[in-house]
Amino acid sequence: MKYRTLGKNLTVSTVGLGCMGFSHAYGAPADKNEMRELLAQAVDIGCNFFDTAEAYGTPDNPHDNEELVGAALKPYRDKVVIGTKFGIYFDETSPELNKPVITDARPATIKKAVDGSLKRLQTDYIDIYWQHRQDSNVPVEEVAGVMQELIDAGKILSWGLSEVDEEIIRRACKVCPPAAVQNRYSMMFRQYEKLFPVLEELNVGLVAFSPLANGLLSGAYDKNSKFDANTDYRSMMPQFKAEALDKNQALLDLLENLAARKGATKAQISLAWMIDKKPYIVPIPGTRKLSRLKENVGAADVNLTAAEVKALDDALDNMEMSAVYDGTQVKTR
Ligand SMILES: NC(=O)c1ccc[n+]([C@@H]2O[C@H](COP(=O)([O-])OP(=O)(O)OC[C@H]3O[C@@H](n4cnc5c(N)ncnc54)[C@H](OP(=O)(O)O)[C@@H]3O)[C@@H](O)[C@H]2O)c1
Structure with a gap:
């Protein structure tokens, strides 16, 4: 396993594991015993970076994901880096599957939230505490001040x-x-590449969420794939519509070509492309399956040359592809 440093001194595996889909957004919640086993196996193979959030819940438990992740990782606490998030809650009055989120980063809310997360995660510190979305009612300076207080109190190590x-x-x-920003970043969503100079100047890492464009880039899904309209956000994501899958074939062919040459898979090429672009990028693909976890983590060993990364960028710049899911609507209180 290879490791990278985010910010000054947060050392994480080059590929982390996004845990959201165990509970939220990717169909009915996963089997808890299987996910506990998956997390134990992840630690065993050296994957030490785990992403959760107080808002990742199931219909029965609004904080299910933190509880599951915390219990499963408790035996390995000193070996793992746990990131969780504060500052949003879902608008439960919405009838939509993809419910809007409402922001709340008031200092009192954050101080209550951190104690809730620590309890559910069964730990006395959080390695990286993420503000999930900006709250237009609370300036980021005020939030950063609270983060400093939480660091001073030892409740979080970084934010x-x-x-x-x-x-x-x-x-x-x-x-x-x-230590880092966590933004959507994949071959289908590249708008944050414009941040590279500022991230380098300020020594801030980039944790890439939805790095496989919600799985599309793995090539594992086609027109026969079925996503439950009541529980699976992929049922409404533009990249999985039948006409989009046609439009995205050239992208999958591009991946397949390089994958064949490198002895890798399409998912690995998608992740290696960003890993080999900058030393401070850490993707956190989500999966419920051990074989895919191993495959994704293996992307750190697929070495793409600068010329190969550039050739991919050039191809992506000139390629037709569908729209890709760009997130949940954000509302203020
Ligand atoms: N900060 C934020 O606002 C934010 C927003 C969204 C997500 N996140 C974080 O980022 C993490 C990753 O994002 P994501 O889960 O939305 O998207 P993703 O990692 O791009 O894609 C996840 C999907 O891809 C499938 N998959 C993963 N590896 C695969 C492989 N090797 N072959 C085939 N299919 C594969 C998974 O299915 P299986 O489970 O069936 O393998 C899952 O459905 C989340 O878990 C969450 O922790 C953060």
């Missing part, structure tokens, strides 16, 4: 910001530098 742009990163850095 980060999710789905943010340059201005927010710069403002946050002036008060309490974050």
Whole structure:
């Protein structure tokens, strides 16, 4: 296993594991025993970076994911890096599957949230505490001030910001530098590449969420794939529509070609492309399956040359592809 450093000193495996889909957004919740076993196996193979959030719940338990992850990782606490998130809750009045989120980053809310997360995660510190979305009612400076207080109190070791742009990163850095930002980043969603210079200047890492474009880039899904309209967000994601799958074939062919040459899989090429682009990028693909976890983690050993990464970028720049899911609507209180 290879490791990378986010910010000053947060050392994580080059590929982490996104745990959201165990509970939320990818169909009915996964079997808890299987997910506990998956997490134990992840630790066993050296994957030490786990991503959860207080908002990742099931219909029965709004905080299911943290409880599951915390219990499963408790025996390995000193070996693992746990990231969880604060600052949003789902608008349960919405009849939609993809319910809007409502932001709340008031200092009192954060201070209550961190204690809740620590309890559910069965730990006395969080390695990286992410602000899930910006709250337009609370300036990032105020949130960064609270993060400094939580660091001073030993409740968190570092913090980060999710789905943010340059201005927010710069403002946050002036008060309490974050170790990383966690933004959507994949071959189908590249808009945050414009942040690379500022991330380098400020020594802030990039944790890439949905790095497989929600699984599309693995090539494992086709027109026969069925997603439950009541529980699986992929049922409404644009990249999985029948006409989109036609449009995305050229992208999958591109991946297949290089994968064959490198003795890798399409998912591995998709992850290696970002890993080999910058030393501070860490993807956190989500999976419920051990074979896929091993495959994804193996992307760290697929070495793409700078010329191969550039050739992929050039091809992506000029390629037709469908729209890709770009997240949940964000509302303020
Ligand atoms: N900060 C934020 O706002 C935010 C938002 C979204 C997600 N996240 C985090 O990012 C993590 C990853 O994002 P994501 O889960 O949305 O998207 P993703 O990692 O791009 O894709 C996950 C999907 O791909 C499938 N998959 C994974 N590896 C595969 C492989 N090798 N071959 C075939 N299929 C594969 C998984 O299915 P199986 O489970 O069946 O393998 C799952 O359905 C989440 O778990 C969460 O922790 C953060």
